[in-house]
Amino acid sequence: MRKLRYGMIGGGPGSLIGEVHRKAASYHGLSKPVCSVFSRDYEKNLSLALDYGIDEDRVYNDYEELIEKESKRSDKPDFIIIATPNAFHYEIAKKALKNMFHVICDKPVTINSDEAVELRDLAMKNNLLFGVTYAYTGYSMVHQIKKMVLNGNIGEVRYISGRYIQDWMADTENILNNKHANWRLNPKISGPTNSTGDIGTHLENLVSFTTDLKIKKLSARLDKFGDNIKLDNNVTMMVEYDNGAKGHYWISQIAIGHDNDLGIEIVGTKGSIKWQQNRANYIEFSKLNGPSQIISRNSSLIYPEIKKDFLTEGGHPEGYIEAFARTYKNFMHAILRKDYGAEISAGYYPEIDTGIQGVKFIEAAVESSNNNNKWIEI
Numbered sequence: 001m002r003k004l005r006y007g008m009i010g011g012g013p014g015s016l017i018g019e020v021h022r023k024a025a026s027y028h029g030l031s032k033p034v035c036s037v038f039s040r041d042y043e044k045n046l047s048l049a050l051d052y053g054i055d056e057d058r059v060y061n062d063y064e065e066l067i068e069k070e071s072k073r074s075d076k077p078d079f080i081i082i083a084t085p086n087a088f089h090y091e092i093a094k095k096a097l098k099n100m101f102h103v104i105c106d107k108p109v110t111i112n113s114d115e116a117v118e119l120r121d122l123a124m125k126n127n128l129l130f131g132v133t134y135a136y137t138g139y140s141m142v143h144q145i146k147k148m149v150l151n152g153n154i155g156e157v158r159y160i161s162g163r164y165i166q167d168w169m170a171d172t173e174n175i176l177n178n179k180h181a182n183w184r185l186n187p188k189i190s191g192p193t194n195s196t197g198d199i200g201t202h203l204e205n206l207v208s209f210t211t212d213l214k215i216k217k218l219s220a221r222l223d224k225f226g227d228n229i230k231l232d233n234n235v236t237m238m239v240e241y242d243n244g245a246k247g248h249y250w251i252s253q254i255a256i257g258h259d260n261d262l263g264i265e266i267v268g269t270k271g272s273i274k275w276q277q278n279r280a281n282y283i284e285f286s287k288l289n290g291p292s293q294i295i296s297r298n299s300s301l302i303y304p305e306i307k308k309d310f311l312t313e314g315g316h317p318e319g320y321i322e323a324f325a326r327t328y329k330n331f332m333h334a335i336l337r338k339d340y341g342a343e344i345s346a347g348y349y350p351e352i353d354t355g356i357q358g359v360k361f362i363e364a365a366v367e368s369s370n371n372n373n374k375w376i377e378i
C-alpha cells in the first residue's frame with residue numbers, strides 16, 4: 001500500500017497548529033507532504049518545505065498557483081490540508097474541490113453556514129471526501145464514553161456540563177501584540193467570534209460525538225473583556241438538546257490558572273461520566289446507588305474494538321498528537337478505500353456535515369448574544 005501524498009496550505013513557521021497537523025498526518029506512516037504554501041512569505045515557505053523534503057519546484061507563492069499546477073501533475077496530491085486562519089478556508093477549499101482534491105480543514109470550516117453547505121454540496125457532486133479536524137474525538141477514552149452512553153450505562157441523558165477554558169488571552173492590555181491572538185480577535189480574519197469558534201466548537205463537537213445528541217436551542221452571552229477587544233474572549237451558554245436534556249457550557253480564553261482545560265460531565269438517569277483532557281486516559285464513572293470508579297485505558301472494561309485501535313498498551317499514556325493522528329489515519333484510510341479499493345477499516349473522522357453543525361452553533365450563539373441572550377433554535 002503506497003503512501004498518500006498531500007499538499008499543505010497554511011501552518012507555516014510559528015503557527016500554533018501547523019506542526020501538529022504535519023506530525024499527525026505522518027504519525028502512522030500513511031502520507032508524506034509533496035507541495036506547500038506554508039506561508040505567504042516565500043522564503044519562510046521554502047525553508048520549511050525543504051526541511052520536509054519537498055522539492056523546490058513544488059513550493060508555491062499562493063494557494064491558487066499550487067492547486068492549478070498540482071492538479072495537472074500525474075503525481076498530484078491525494079488531499080489538501082488547510083491550516084490557514086478562518087476567513088481563508090472557504091475559498092481555498094472551494095478551489096481544491098473544484099480541482100478534484102480531497103480536503104481536510106481546520107475548524108471552523110467556514111465563517112458562515114451558507115459557505116459550509118456549498119462546500120458540502122460541491123464535495124458530494126465531485127465524489128470527494130471532506131474532513132474537519134475536531135481532533136479531540138480521536139482520544140480512545142472519548143470513544144469509550146460514546147459506547148458507554150449509547151449502550152445505556154448511565155441511562156437516559158439528563159444534563160451535560162462542559163467547559164473549554166484557557167488563560168492565554170488574559171492579559172487584555174497587551175494581547176493584541178500577540179500575532180496568534182491578533183488575527184483571532186480580528187473579525188475580518190476570524191469571522192464573527194473568537195473563543196466560540198476557536199475552542200467552543202470543539203466542546204460542542206465533543207458533546208455531540210459522545211452522546212449522539214444535537215443542540216435544539218441555546219442561550220448565550222459572548223463577553224468581550226478588555227479595551228479594543230472586538231470579539232468574544234469569554235462565553236457562558238445554556239443549551240437544550242433534542243432529547244429534552246439540558247446543559248451549560250463555559251468557554252473562555254481569559255480564565256487565569258487554566259492552561260487548556262477541556263472537560264465534560266454527562267449525567268443520566270442511572271449514572272454519570274466525567275472526562276478531562278488533562279487526564280485523558282481516565283474516565284470517572286458513577287452509578288446510581290453504587291460506587292464511583294475510575295476506569296483507566298488499561299481497564300478490562302474498555303471495549304475490545306477500542307483496544308484494537310490502541311497504538312500503545314493501555315498502561316502507557318495517550319496524548320493529543322495520538323488523538324489528532326487517529327483523526328488523520330481514519331481520513332486517510334477512507335481515501336485509500338475510496339480511491340484505491342484498499343481492504344482496510346475506515347474509522348470515524350469528522351466530516352463536512354459536522355463542520356456545518358459547528359458553524360451553525362457559532363451563528364446561533366452570536367445571534368443569541370446580540371439579542372439579550374434570547375433562546376435561538378439551531
